[in-house]
Amino acid sequence: MGLKIIVLAKQVPDTRNVGKDAMKADGTVNRAALSAIFNPEDLNALEQALRLKDRYKGSEVTILTMGPGRAADIIREGLYRGADKGYLLTDRAFAGSDTLATSYAISCAIKKIKSFDIIVAGRQAIDGDTAQVGPQVAEKLNLPQITYAEHVNFAENGKISVLRRLERGVETVEAPLPCVITVNASAPDCRPRNAKNLMKYKHAKTVTETQDQSEDYIDLTTDRPYLQIEEWSVNDIETDAKWLGLTGSPTKVKKIENVVFQAKESKRISNNEDELEELIVELIENHTIG
Amino acid sequence: MGNVFVICEIEEGKIADVSLELLTKGRSLANDLKCKLEAVVLGHQIKGIEKQVFPFGVDVLHVGEHKELEVYRTLPFTSIIVELFKQEKPDICLLGASTLGRDLGPRVSSALQSGLTADCTSLEIGDHTDKKAGKDYKDLLYQIRPAFGGNIVATIINPDCRPQMATVREGVMKMEVFSEAHKGKIKTIDVEKILKPEDLLVKVLERHMEKSKVNIKNSSIIIAGGYGMGSKEGFDQLYQLAEVLSAEVGASRAAVDAGFADHERQIGQTGVTVRPKLYIACGISGQIQHTAGMEESSMIIAINNDSNAPINKIADYVINGDVNDIVPKLIKLYKKNTK
Numbered sequence: 001m002g003l004k005i006i007v008l009a010k011q012v013p014d015t016r017n018v019g020k021d022a023m024k025a026d027g028t029v030n031r032a033a034l035s036a037i038f039n040p041e042d043l044n045a046l047e048q049a050l051r052l053k054d055r056y057k058g059s060e061v062t063i064l065t066m067g068p069g070r071a072a073d074i075i076r077e078g079l080y081r082g083a084d085k086g087y088l089l090t091d092r093a094f095a096g097s098d099t100l101a102t103s104y105a106i107s108c109a110i111k112k113i114k115s116f117d118i119i120v121a122g123r124q125a126i127d128g129d130t131a132q133v134g135p136q137v138a139e140k141l142n143l144p145q146i147t148y149a150e151h152v153n154f155a156e157n158g159k160i161s162v163l164r165r166l167e168r169g170v171e172t173v174e175a176p177l178p179c180v181i182t183v184n185a186s187a188p189d190c191r192p193r194n195a196k197n198l199m200k201y202k203h204a205k206t207v208t209e210t211q212d213q214s215e216d217y218i219d220l221t222t223d224r225p226y227l228q229i230e231e232w233s234v235n236d237i238e239t240d241a242k243w244l245g246l247t248g249s250p251t252k253v254k255k256i257e258n259v260v261f262q263a264k265e266s267k268r269i270s271n272n273e274d275e276l277e278e279l280i281v282e283l284i285e286n287h288t289i290g
Numbered sequence: 291m292g293n294v295f296v297i298c299e300i301e302e303g304k305i306a307d308v309s310l311e312l313l314t315k316g317r318s319l320a321n322d323l324k325c326k327l328e329a330v331v332l333g334h335q336i337k338g339i340e341k342q343v344f345p346f347g348v349d350v351l352h353v354g355e356h357k358e359l360e361v362y363r364t365l366p367f368t369s370i371i372v373e374l375f376k377q378e379k380p381d382i383c384l385l386g387a388s389t390l391g392r393d394l395g396p397r398v399s400s401a402l403q404s405g406l407t408a409d410c411t412s413l414e415i416g417d418h419t420d421k422k423a424g425k426d427y428k429d430l431l432y433q434i435r436p437a438f439g440g441n442i443v444a445t446i447i448n449p450d451c452r453p454q455m456a457t458v459r460e461g462v463m464k465m466e467v468f469s470e471a472h473k474g475k476i477k478t479i480d481v482e483k484i485l486k487p488e489d490l491l492v493k494v495l496e497r498h499m500e501k502s503k504v505n506i507k508n509s510s511i512i513i514a515g516g517y518g519m520g521s522k523e524g525f526d527q528l529y530q531l532a533e534v535l536s537a538e539v540g541a542s543r544a545a546v547d548a549g550f551a552d553h554e555r556q557i558g559q560t561g562v563t564v565r566p567k568l569y570i571a572c573g574i575s576g577q578i579q580h581t582a583g584m585e586e587s588s589m590i591i592a593i594n595n596d597s598n599a600p601i602n603k604i605a606d607y608v609i610n611g612d613v614n615d616i617v618p619k620l621i622k623l624y625k626k627n628t629k
């Protein structure tokens with residue numbers, strides 16, 4: 001019996017590679033220099049979904065992402081690696097969402113997708129490191145959640161069994177399906193793109209993206225409906241505007257400060273025994289060591 | 291106005307350090323707000339637990355005791371906290387940014403439609419004016435946290451929703467007994483009445499917990515190694531230096547990722563925050579995510595062969611050279627001068 005699996009994936013700025021060129025002269029980050037990537041732990045999440053698909057024949061993996069139009073890249077990347085389809089949730093109405101408003105919009109989209117057994121999210125997104133959206137979606141859909149998942153033991157007969165990685169150990173839990181799991185970076189890495197899938201989905205596009213294309217291309221998608229990435233705006237899902245975007249976000253950013261390295265007066269010591277000994281003696285005398 | 295609440299975690303009958311740290315912070319916030327500090331403890335066989343929390347200045351302790359609460363599970367804990375908060379209407383709720391707090395916090399905030407800020411590094415009380423709406427807010431919780439991979443620091447507020455919820459990592463706040471003699475009131479939560487059968491559908495089948503072996507957080511001297519140590523063997527000299535100085539060994543993420551040291555030794559934004567008397571950074575470049583976890587050390591010595599390494603900017607002493615050469619010398623010179 002196949003499983004219907006929804007993977008929540010987000011496109012994020014690559015905050016881990018804030019290299020020298022990404023720093024401006026004043027010591028602050030040059031955000032424009034950061035590339036947009038598939039959130040790393042969402043790739044771990046995708047891998048878990050694909051493993052379930054390998055194991056339970058007839059399963060289907062759907063990527064759901066909320067973001068600007070270019071986040072369609074995330075869906076294509078998922079298709080190349082083995083997902084079956086994707087939905088892009090995109091609208092100005094979602095702009096400025098905090099995790100609560102994000103999880104509300106995502107849960108409304110999931111209600112529209114309607115039929116699913118497992119929702120798999122990454123543990124956290126590297127742009128905010130909050131780890132909130134997964135559990136908040138679970139709560140909004142009134143489903144059980146299993147966070148910090150590292151390995152899915154099985155998902156059959158209406159049950160899922162998962163190994164969780166906690167800060168001081170591991171735990172095996174069993175939950176009824178449907179449920180939400182959030183996957184850790186300690187879970188296996190995602191498989192690479194598959195050459196056949198790459199060929200198959202190279203031209204997969206959202207409606208907005210196809211609009212810029214030639215007639216020929218539009219004919220192509222009519223022939224091959226799998227090339228059409230579904231794109232939903234706020235009007236395509238049932239929502240209450242008061243829980244969306246900035247209005248639906250209880251948390252507000254009051255202030256943002258760029259972190260600037262502050263130089264402190266430091267004493268330079270060169271690598272010769274006399275100078276090192278002087279330092280050691282000083283530390284012993286002022287009781288820092290010894 | 292409601293009070294300041296701290297949700298406490300228990301590990302083998304003991305209140306977790308992170309919860310005691312939050313009680314300390316909670317006490318000072320409650321003093322600023324002139325309100326009460328309340329704590330919540332849920333568990334099984336936790337008689338006498340109040341003795342552990344009252345010295346931290348807790349005025350009211352809510353205790354939920356039930357067999358089903360023996361190990362933490364999302365749904366029963368959420369139901370109880372949500373029910374309690376509907377009655378008590380807290381102004382502020384603090385949780386550890388632990389696997390428990392980060393599982394429970396978002397669930398509760400979603401159910402109560404209140405804002406939650408993860409991983410705060412500082413919490414303060416302050417005012418806010420919303421110019422657009424022409425509204426003034428008094429005594430909000432400023433939730434200050436790094437964002438964007440630690441490259442910016444944001445101050446987050448929840449003007450309209452309550453409770454204002456925040457999680458904080460272990461080791462970020464200081465732990466301080468308020469008064470050994472302080473006594474608060476105990477209130478019992480009627481767990482039986484709140485729990486529904488659906489809350490108990492998820493089962494924990496097995497658990498293997500280990501006691502943390504390293505205790506870098508409480509060490510007054512830390513010798514930390516980075517990618518510049520070159521290998522696991524390179525770290526051996528750090529253990530030797532640590533041994534003679536009665537110190538602990540810490541590590542940067544790059545060193546942990548490379549397998550030179552265990553994850554529990556990682557210092558920084560995604561590791562522990564430390565503030566020892568002396569921090570010796572060996573072969574660590576000093577990226578912001580690392581320094582976020584150690585910059586409050588009283589004294590910092592950087593050993594690096596790059597005279598422009600960022601770590602040098604926050605160091606009190608900069609030793610320019612190869613760690614493989616300098617660390618053995620330090621060991622030798624220390625022994626010589628303490629004989």
Ligand SMILES: Cc1cc2nc3c(=O)[nH]c(=O)nc-3n(C[C@H](O)[C@H](O)[C@H](O)COP(=O)(O)OP(=O)(O)OC[C@H]3O[C@@H](n4cnc5c(N)ncnc54)[C@H](O)[C@@H]3O)c2cc1C
Binds near residue numbers: 557611
């Ligand atoms: C969201 C996020 C969270 C992060 N969290 C953390 C965290 O919690 N903790 C953390 O540490 N990092 C964290 N990082 C990673 C951080 O950005 C850096 O990549 C990391 O701290 C670099 O480690 P390093 O200094 O050991 O390595 P490198 O940057 O590679 O530096 C090695 C240093 O060693 C010096 N060196 C080399 N050989 C020698 C020698 N023989 N003698 C003397 N010096 C030598 C070099 O000059 C260099 O300065 C995080 C990153 C992100 C994006």
Ligand SMILES: Nc1ncnc2c1ncn2[C@@H]1O[C@H](COP(=O)(O)O)[C@@H](O)[C@H]1O
Binds near residue numbers: 065067125128131133
């Ligand atoms: N905009 C989004 N679109 C799809 N999934 C998301 C989005 N934001 C968050 N998620 C999912 O929720 C997880 C946790 O995100 P966060 O709470 O932002 O750390 C991510 O790893 C994703 O799986």
